Amino acid sequence: MARSPARAVLAAMNGPGHRRLLNVFMAIVLAHWVEHLAQAYQIWVLNWPRPRARGALGAVFPWLVSSEWLHYGYALVMLVALVMLRPGFVGRARTWWTVALVIQFWHHIEHLLLLIQAQTGHAYFGRAVPTSILQLAFPRVELHLFYNSVVFLPMVLAVYLHLRPSAAESTAMRCTCAQPAERLRVAAPSAT
Numbered sequence: 001m002a003r004s005p006a007r008a009v010l011a012a013m014n015g016p017g018h019r020r021l022l023n024v025f026m027a028i029v030l031a032h033w034v035e036h037l038a039q040a041y042q043i044w045v046l047n048w049p050r051p052r053a054r055g056a057l058g059a060v061f062p063w064l065v066s067s068e069w070l071h072y073g074y075a076l077v078m079l080v081a082l083v084m085l086r087p088g089f090v091g092r093a094r095t096w097w098t099v100a101l102v103i104q105f106w107h108h109i110e111h112l113l114l115l116i117q118a119q120t121g122h123a124y125f126g127r128a129v130p131t132s133i134l135q136l137a138f139p140r141v142e143l144h145l146f147y148n149s150v151v152f153l154p155m156v157l158a159v160y161l162h163l164r165p166s167a168a169e170s171t172a173m174r175c176t177c178a179q180p181a182e183r184l185r186v187a188a189p190s191a192t
């Protein structure tokens with residue numbers, strides 16, 4: 001039966017393309033961490049006032065942070081990648097990837113609220129600056145270090161398990177993520 005083009009693309013993303021896309025995605029995740037770690041450094045090592053501590057790209061292009069587009073963009077890209085690359089995960093790896101996806105869904109909602117407030121120029125909850133729901137209970141910088149950690153840890157665990165599947169998980173996988181030795185043998189057959 002013929003598959004729709006969208007299904008074919010998704011199958012390729014979770015089959016032959018899974019390994020490369022996961023690498024690209026992890027690079028994006030690390031670039032996002034650089035922003036938050038740079039911000040932590042600016043606040044706790046350089047003692048910059050918090051409104052000035054905008055992270056790495058934010059230090060060069062302040063509007064990227066003040067408009068909320070930079071962190072909304074990262075949150076959206078991560079959410080979409082967590083959804084689109086999920087079918088390639090099986091077994092225990094799928095479980096932990098889903099945990100990361102659920103937490104990132106909420107994290108993305110928080111950033112959407114911040115983006116809407118920054119774009120409309122109207123802060124919610126009677127605050128002077130854009131404020132998300134859990135920011136009513138926790139300071140923003142610490143809250144987002146927490147958010148990024150609780151998305152990152154299950155994601156890394158999922159990738160670790162994905163690269164080291166059990167025999168049962170291995171037979172269900174459609175990608176090449178767990179078979180570097182296999183591919184090397186195919187690419188370079190022994191001379192004997």
Ligand SMILES: [Zn+2]
Pocket residue numbers: 018019088089162175176177178
């Ligand atoms: Zn894979």
